[in-house]
Amino acid sequence: MEKTTAVIKNLKKGQFVLIDSVPCRVESVQVSKAGKHGAAKARLDAIGIFDGRRRSIVKPADETVEVPIIQKKSAQVLAIIGDKAQLMDLTDFTTFEVDIPEDMKDKVKQGEEITYYEVMGYKTIQQIK
Numbered sequence: 780m781e782k783t784t785a786v787i788k789n790l791k792k793g794q795f796v797l798i799d800s801v802p803c804r805v806e807s808v809q810v811s812k813a814g815k816h817g818a819a820k821a822r823l824d825a826i827g828i829f830d831g832r833r834r835s836i837v838k839p840a841d842e843t844v845e846v847p848i849i850q851k852k853s854a855q856v857l858a859i860i861g862d863k864a865q866l867m868d869l870t871d872f873t874t875f876e877v878d879i880p881e882d883m884k885d886k887v888k889q890g891e892e893i894t895y896y897e898v899m900g901y902k903t904i905q906q907i908k
Contacts, residue, residue: 781848781899787821788840795898796825797845798834802898803827810840828896829903850897853908856889864904866895877902 782797787808790796794805803825813819819840826833838844854866863876864887877895879887883904887893892908 782845783848784843785846786840787823787836787838787842787844788819790823790844790846795828795847795849796823797847798823798825798827798836801827801834802829802847802849802901803834806833828898829901847898851905852895852897854893854895856887856891856893859887859889864893866893875902877904880904883907 788810790805790808792805792807796803796805806824806826808821808823810821811819820837821840822835822837823844824833824835836844853869855869856864857867857874858865859879862879862884864879865874865876867874869892880903886907887904893904894906894908895902895904
């Protein structure tokens with residue numbers, strides 16, 4: 780698995796984190812003040828990259844969390860088959876199929892160039908160039 784670690788209180792909106800082994804984009808991080816007998820706590824809210832589900836974790840602010848290593852790549856759309864798109868990577872010319880995200884179903888067209896993320900062996904379309 781391709782991942783590293785980061786201190787939870789240092790994460791910012793837009794960065795990535797693993798919650799329950801699911802790669803997520805950070806929406807917000809709130810850090811509470813340290814109490815009389817306890818350490819400061821951090822609440823992290825994030826949205827799953829692949830499923831769009833909202834997830835939250837609460838941990839001590841100085842604790843580390845796992846961060847996935849995300850590779851941003853370019854590809855060309857070869858064909859659209861139902862809810863899937865057949866893509867060809869523009870660097871090594873491999874072909875593969877990915878699900879088209881709900882918000883891009885009408886926008887992805889054959890022959891277009893797109894940006895996709897490869898995270899922990901999974902691929903997802905991010906944007907149309």
